[in-house]
Amino acid sequence: MTTAAPGRTLTLRETGPATRGTRPDEVVVVVSPAFAGSFTKTIVDVPHAEVLRQLLAGIEEQGVTARVVRVWDTADLAAISHTGAKLSGSGIAVGMLSRGTTMIHQRDLPRLSNLELFPQSPLLDAPVFRQIGSNAAQYAKGESPQPVPTRNDQMARPRWQAKAALLHLKEFECIRAGQPPVEVEPVFGRAG
Amino acid sequence: MTAVEPQQSVRTGVLEGRPVNLDGFVEEWPEKGLVAMESDFDPAPGIRVEGGRVVELDGRARADFDFMDTFIADHAIDVASAEESTAIPSAQIARMLVDPGVSRGEVLAVTRGLTPAKILDVVKLMNVVEIMQAMQKMRARRTPANQAHSTSARDNPVQVAADAAEGALRGFAELETTLGVVRYAPLVAIALQVGGQVGRGGVLTQCALEEATELELGMRGITAYAETISVYGTESVFVDGDDTPWSKAFLASAYASRGIKMRFTSGTGSEVQMGNAEGRSMLYLEIRCILMAKGAGVQGLQNGSISCIGVPGAVPGGIRAVAAENLVASMVDLECASGNDQSFSHSAMRRTARLMPQLLPGTDFVCSGFSAVPNADNMFAGSNFDTEDYDDWNTIQRDLQVDGGLRHVREPEILQARDRAARALQALFAHLDLPPVTDAEVEAATYANSSADYPPRDVLADLKGAQAVMDRGVTGLDLVRGLETTGFSDVAQNLLQVLRQRVSGDLLQTSAVLTADFTPLSAINDANDYAGPGTGYRLSGERWEELKKLRHVTSAEDPEREVG
Numbered sequence: 074m075t076t077a078a079p080g081r082t083l084t085l086r087e088t089g090p091a092t093r094g095t096r097p098d099e100v101v102v103v104v105s106p107a108f109a110g111s112f113t114k115t116i117v118d119v120p121h122a123e124v125l126r127q128l129l130a131g132i133e134e135q136g137v138t139a140r141v142v143r144v145w146d147t148a149d150l151a152a153i154s155h156t157g158a159k160l161s162g163s164g165i166a167v168g169m170l171s172r173g174t175t176m177i178h179q180r181d182l183p184r185l186s187n188l189e190l191f192p193q194s195p196l197l198d199a200p201v202f203r204q205i206g207s208n209a210a211q212y213a214k215g216e217s218p219q220p221v222p223t224r225n226d227q228m229a230r231p232r233w234q235a236k237a238a239l240l241h242l243k244e245f246e247c248i249r250a251g252q253p254p255v256e257v258e259p260v261f262g263r264a265g
Numbered sequence: 266m267t268a269v270e271p272q273q274s275v276r277t278g279v280l281e282g283r284p285v286n287l288d289g290f291v292e293e294w295p296e297k298g299l300v301a302m303e304s305d306f307d308p309a310p311g312i313r314v315e316g317g318r319v320v321e322l323d324g325r326a327r328a329d330f331d332f333m334d335t336f337i338a339d340h341a342i343d344v345a346s347a348e349e350s351t352a353i354p355s356a357q358i359a360r361m362l363v364d365p366g367v368s369r370g371e372v373l374a375v376t377r378g379l380t381p382a383k384i385l386d387v388v389k390l391m392n393v394v395e396i397m398q399a400m401q402k403m404r405a406r407r408t409p410a411n412q413a414h415s416t417s418a419r420d421n422p423v424q425v426a427a428d429a430a431e432g433a434l435r436g437f438a439e440l441e442t443t444l445g446v447v448r449y450a451p452l453v454a455i456a457l458q459v460g461g462q463v464g465r466g467g468v469l470t471q472c473a474l475e476e477a478t479e480l481e482l483g484m485r486g487i488t489a490y491a492e493t494i495s496v497y498g499t500e501s502v503f504v505d506g507d508d509t510p511w512s513k514a515f516l517a518s519a520y521a522s523r524g525i526k527m528r529f530t531s532g533t534g535s536e537v538q539m540g541n542a543e544g545r546s547m548l549y550l551e552i553r554c555i556l557m558a559k560g561a562g563v564q565g566l567q568n569g570s571i572s573c574i575g576v577p578g579a580v581p582g583g584i585r586a587v588a589a590e591n592l593v594a595s596m597v598d599l600e601c602a603s604g605n606d607q608s609f610s611h612s613a614m615r616r617t618a619r620l621m622p623q624l625l626p627g628t629d630f631v632c633s634g635f636s637a638v639p640n641a642d643n644m645f646a647g648s649n650f651d652t653e654d655y656d657d658w659n660t661i662q663r664d665l666q667v668d669g670g671l672r673h674v675r676e677p678e679i680l681q682a683r684d685r686a687a688r689a690l691q692a693l694f695a696h697l698d699l700p701p702v703t704d705a706e707v708e709a710a711t712y713a714n715s716s717a718d719y720p721p722r723d724v725l726a727d728l729k730g731a732q733a734v735m736d737r738g739v740t741g742l743d744l745v746r747g748l749e750t751t752g753f754s755d756v757a758q759n760l761l762q763v764l765r766q767r768v769s770g771d772l773l774q775t776s777a778v779l780t781a782d783f784t785p786l787s788a789i790n791d792a793n794d795y796a797g798p799g800t801g802y803r804l805s806g807e808r809w810e811e812l813k814k815l816r817h818v819t820s821a822e823d824p825e826r827e828v829g
Contacts, residue, residue, distance in 0.1 A: 149505070225646070230575040230608050230647070231608055231611055232288065232575075234575025234576055235575050235580070237538075238291075238537055238576050239291050241539075241540045242299065
């Protein structure tokens with residue numbers, strides 16, 4: 074389990090309605106209603122500040138730009154990610170739930186199909202988020218990267234399943250029905 | 266820093282280090298359905314029938330029914346007896362369930378008219394011992410059995426064949442597999458089928474996949490049964506999965522049309538896990554799933570929480586609710602494959618305690634998947650029991666004189682079966698022009714524990730081979746022909762017998778399995794006849810002699826010798 078250097082904070086400042094991007098070399102990072110708001114860290118305490126920083130770094134390292142969007146009206150990962158993909162100039166998005174569950178999606182795929190899915194949120198740490206960002210950027214460039222190796226832990230269920238359900242229910246409570254996605258600007262800071 | 270941290274005692278430190286403290290526990294949250302079975306938000310029982318039609322169900326008028334209510338009202342509840350049965354005091358029905366003097370048939374005459382809330386009201390009165398007592402009588406088949414997972418972390422078909430042969434030999438009546446890389450499925454399903462028929466004829470196999478592919482493999486005769494047909498207790502979760510009760514019933518009829526054994530899958534916790542429990546308890550929603558299975562006309566259900574076991578396991582009384590859900594499946598006359606098939610706890614004691622309500626009374630399948638491979642190879646994400654637990658399981662059967670469906674097998678027999686399974690697969694792959702199985706792989710399969718003990722296969726070639734199986738329309742009969750041609754006549758015969766069951770349709774009876782001589786045992790010809798002490802299934806005779814055998818037993822005649 075990885076915990077990032079303490080003290081980094083993240084605020085997602087809304088800048089307006091999310092629009093369809095035109096740059097063919099961008100990845101949309103799309104987050105769920107409670108991300109960096111009601112919740113501040115993943116199920117295994119990776120701070121959202123660290124998650125987003127690593128994702129953006131992974132994307133930038135590939136020479137691709139990123140936009141961040143928040144979805145308000147659903148906490149369904151496939152719906153969130155596909156919404157992001159449709160807004161993305163390249164058609165590629167990385168969608169995330171507050172507990173850390175992540176998906177790389179592409180505009181032309183069916184909603185319940187996707188490019189890469191990382192269902193076991195307790196196994197996702199900072200380096201994995203960086204790789205996910207990097208892969209998403211490579212898809213955006215039209216490349217076919219090796220999928221990020223999936224980890225498996227047969228004891229993840231007894232340890233984390235119920236907490237995941239609880240976090241999911243809490244995230245559901247942050248849904249604002251009918252509210253369209255918004256463009257956000259990540260503001261990183263230092264606490265204390 | 267001047268404050269002194271209170272020191273932890275050594276004893277607390279030891280307790281903190283115990284595996285049980287790695288398990289996740291959460292508080293109840295009944296408003297959101299995060300509660301096992303005691304919730305004020307569940308509806309009160311009630312039913313009103315007018316003109317042969319249910320017009321009110323558990324406090325909801327027909328105009329307000331969701332599609333689960335409609336399906337259950339129209340297909341699962343016997344309208345002729347519904348008002349009368351639902352009016353019987355719940356305590357009286359609970360007593361009927363526990364009382365050995367009341368026959369299973371008499372209980373079924375009442376339960377077929379009960380509403381979901383009424384069933385919950387009945388089982389809520391029962392403690393876990395009473396649930397077990399009732400299960401002993403209410404399970405459909407007299408003879409208990411067990412079911413296993415046979416998978417490979419590398420999707421290696423040679424491993425799957427060898428482990429299936431060993432699993433069959435150890436007593437599993439059904440074997441199932443699934444994949445890491447889905448495209449591998451045809452090869453692994455073939456390997457499971459072939460291996461299963463080597464260990465002992467008549468073992469039924471399935472490959473858990475996306476529903477259309479699973480159906481196709483079944484229709485081709487490459488698999489023999491199916492159980493990965495998930496149903497849910499709320500309309501919203503069904504809708505999220507692009508499904509309805511009617512679409513699932515249609516799928517069930519597609520299997521039945523080809524004589525393929527099939528059951529649904531459900532279990533407590535899935536609706537809350539998906540965030541749509543609609544404020545109802547886990548068990549209430551599971552009872553709706555059970556009645557949905559009943560209404561769809563399927564013969565059985567895999568329940569016992571299954572892949573959401575972490576959720577009921579984390580809340581108070583959750584494992585009692587899981588035992589109750591198994592009982593409810595049995596008390597509405599469905600086959601019950603009773604769970605114990607997903608990693609549930611870090612604690613060996615808790616793992617065993619969760620098993621007891623199924624193992625002691627016996628169920629149609631005690632596990633819906635005992636891992637017949639090491640858990641690291643288990644592509645269902647790990648089971649409550651795996652290959653390392655074989656000797657413990659056998660010892661518990663012997664200690665308590667209960668039949669958990671397994672037996673100890675001496676190593677020479679196991680090695681022979683594993684070797685033969687791998688050779689049969691080698692011959693069949695060569696015959697079908699599929700990627701070769703080398704002698705080194707056969708050798709590895711004979712002595713292996715896990716996928717790590719096998720030489721790596723050419724995955725790309727295998728995936729092409731798997732695609733070829735589908736493109737060329739290979740069927741179960743092609744496998745029979747290939748095995749016969751290459752000198753594995755006995756295996757071919759066994760597989761042919763399994764395929765012939767499609768035509769007779771005997772496997773469509775509730776709780777049907779095949780014995781080693783291909784006699785179908787089901788609720789029809791092996792009905793549970795428990796009626797108190799000394800009756801029903803008893804562990805005696807040849808089977809008891811078999812279960813007395815363990816790996817190490819000192820000979821009474823010659824204490825310097827071990828008998829096995």
